[in-house]
Amino acid sequence: MSARFSLTGISDIALGKDLRDDTEIEHSRKGMSVLNSVSFFLAGVSVLFLIAFQINESVSLTWFFLSIALAFLLIPILARQGFEKTSKMMLIAYIDIGILVLSAVFGDEALIQAFFIPAMGLSILLFDNNHVYLRNIGISLSVISFVILDYIIFERVAIDATGYSWIRWSVLTCSFVTTWIIFNTFSEYREDAEYQTLELLEKEQELNRELSYNQQKMEEYIAQLEVTSEELEKSTKAKSEFLATMSHEIRTPMNAILGMTHLLKQDDPRPDQLEPINILDFSGKTLLSLIDDVLDFSKIEAGKIEFESIEFELDKLIDVIAESFSTTAENKGIELKVVIGDEIPNNLIGDPARLTQILNNLISNALKFTEEGEVLLAVKSIDNMEDRIELLFEVTDTGIGIEEHRIESIFESFTQASQDTKRLFGGTGLGLTISKQLVELQGGSLNVESSKGEGSSFFVELVFGKGIGKEKAKVDSNKIDTAEALKGFRILLAEDNLVNQKVMQRFLQRWEVVLTIVEDGEKAVEEMKRNNHDLILMDLQMPNMDGFDATAHIRKLDDPYKRNVPIIALTAAALKEVREKVYATGMNDYVTKPFNPAEMEQKLVNIAAMRP
Structure with a gap:
């Protein structure tokens, strides 16, 4: 005691x-x-x-x-x-x-x-x-x-007052029995609810164990890939196909898990249900992050990684990153700071997705290994040229730090600063490896300064082009009532996976669209011939006829309205060649599974706002 x-x-x-x-x-x-x-x-x-x-x-x-x-x-x-x-x-x-x-x-x-x-x-x-x-x-x-x-x-x-005694004790007995029944019933209901909560928590723990087992199996598979790296050049084509299949097969069930979790969070759950739902959501996103790391690592090893060169706004990119980590920092009582130099132009040309991935890995590690103090993301200018600018992204924390003799090893695959670190904080040790390779493949550098117990500082140097800051005309979905914009909007969903059909149906029902569901591309073409639809959500991998062939057939229909109907691809293969094929086939846009509900909503609202 x-x-x-x-x-x-x-x-x-x-x-x-x-x-x-x-x-x-x-x-x-x-x-x-x-x-x-x-x-x-x-x-x-x-x-x-x-x-x-x-x-x-x-x-x-x-x-x-x-x-x-x-x-x-x-x-x-x-x-x-x-x-x-x-x-x-x-x-x-x-x-x-x-x-x-x-x-x-x-x-x-x-x-x-x-x-x-x-x-x-x-x-x-x-x-x-x-x-x-x-x-x-x-x-x-x-x-x-x-x-x-x-x-x-x-x-x-009074013993002789028999009638009075009988009445008196009858009333008291009824009172005792009534109270007993009421309180026992209340107690049983309460205990039943607690028992159901425990059952839900046990199911969640079982899911976590399964996720942990899948992670272990994934790490074992990566180890096997390393052993066969000498044959990588001969099997480039086969490996590329495998990555596409792996991405599709894993992301498809993850789309259902994260989609249903998102819906559960929006259904006003009870306080005792909210924590298990949040744990399920966190575990799903953690597994998805692990899958993305594995796929990126494999693509880098296979030489299949490619970079975009598009214009983006630096302040919006940094704001999104900071917002995504704000809850984690707040829960740990850590201050997350962002400082951007005034001399840095806001419109840059480069690969915003890869820059986001690099900074996400660095900030995620900083928050993971920091228990008190702050994490700072500072963006500074190193060399400001006429049409280019070299930037320094500095991520500094007040965490546990790294021993000097282990600093170089943290960038090696599947390596962390120590076995204690791995036991305490988990992870595969791929994040820094991928970040360093992504930076170096773009001609930059990633370095670190750290002392045990005094925190760490990571420095990313990258060169970007200067954008011209064109104003883009687009619909602000925040100013449009989604239910009003999409009410009566006719959508054809071509999806062979029954679970993903249910997930998409649940989302679209909230927005009051008129939804028609078909199981393959062939039925999607036949449906378009019979009826008019305002939009098609087209899965790519389906039996009988895939999404690419179905789109090609629809683009050849005689009716100009049906021929030009907007088509959004639903793809679980997060590979650049797949995205390029989507546009080449005649589709208007794509959404990657597991899809972001806010992104999906904005795309639908933008298209609905442009209909006559």
């Missing part, structure tokens, strides 16, 4: 603190809130009686109410020390004693003995079905106290 027992614990309880060690805190806190509420309420009532009897000196009971008030205040503190069962029994005993004393003072005419009924109900509330014997002891104490009060203290039961 804890050695911190003291009267100062009252303030800790008022602040919601627990005085016990972590190992002493039980998972189940049934009856604790009832114990605290009743104890403090009765302490206040005792003080009022103390004042009343102090004023009226006809009966000297101030000593009793002073002692019982202190007892009621000390009971919650004793419970916080780990003596929960003892505290609950003491509370019931003190209540019974108080009723006895007050009944003896005021006589049976005041009917104070009726409070034994809620005292019995309190025993049921304080003890769950795992402690039935304690519950029965508490009820028995109240019954015995009533018998003592009625037959010994009052001594007014």
Whole structure:
């Protein structure tokens, strides 16, 4: 038991603190809130009686109410020390004693003995079905106290008044039985709800174990890829096809997991459901991040990585990154700061997706290994030329730091600073490896400065072109009511996976669209020939006819409206060659599975806003 027992614990309880060690805190806190509420309420009532009897000196009971008030205040503190069962029994005993004393003072005419009924109900509330014997002891104490009060203290039961006695005991028996049934029913409902919550948590834990097992199997597979790296050149084509299949097969079920989790979070879950849903969402996104790291690592090793050169806005990119980590930083009590130099142009030309991936990896590591202090992302100009600019991205943290002799090894594949780090923080050790290679493949550099226990600083140097800052005419979906914009919008969904059909159907129903679902590309073409639709969501890999062939057939229809209908590709293959083929086939846009609901919503609203 804890050695911190003291009267100062009252303030800790008022602040919601627990005085016990972590190992002493039980998972189940049934009856604790009832114990605290009743104890403090009765302490206040005792003080009022103390004042009343102090004023009226006809009966000297101030000593009793002073002692019982202190007892009621000390009971919650004793419970916080780990003596929960003892505290609950003491509370019931003190209540019974108080009723006895007050009944003896005021006589049976005041009917104070009726409070034994809620005292019995309190025993049921304080003890769950795992402690039935304690519950029965508490009820028995109240019954015995009533018998003592009625037959010994009052001594007014007339044995010959049979009718009066029968009526009196019948009423009391009904009261006891009714109270017993009500409180037992309430207790059973409460325990059933808690049991269902435990079942949900157990299912979530099982899912986490499965995710961990999948991660282990994935790491084992990567190890096998390293062993066969000498044959990589001969198997480039086969490996590229494998990556596309792997991406599709893994991302397809992940689309269902993350999509349904998003819907559950929006369905106003109960507080006891919210934590398991958040854990499921976090685990799913963690697994997706692991999959992306594995795919990127494999593409780099196979020489299949490619970079874009497009214009983007630096401030928006940094804002999105900072916003995505704000909740993590807030939960850990860490300040996340961003500083961008005034001399840096906002419109740059480069690969924003890869820059985001690099900075995400660095900031994620900084937050992971920092328990207090801050994480700073600073963007500075190194060399400002006429049409280009060399930038320095510095990510600094106040975390655990890295030992000097291990600094170089952290950029090696599947390597972390130490085995303790891997056990404490997890991860595959691919993030920094991928980041360094992505930076160097773009002609930049990634370096680190760190000392054990004093934090780390990572420095990324990259060259970008200067953009011209053209104004892009696009619909601001934030200013449009989604339900109003999409109401009655006719959408044809071509998707062979039944689970993904359900996920997409749940999302689109919220926006009141008119949805038609077909299972393959051939049926999508036939549906377009029969009916008009405002938009097609086209899966790429389907039986009978895939999304590419279906799009080619639709683009050749005689009806100009049907021939030019907007088509958005739904692809689980996050590869550049797939995206290029999407546009080459005649599709208007694409969404990668697992899709981002906000991104999907914006694309649909933009297209709906342009319809006649």
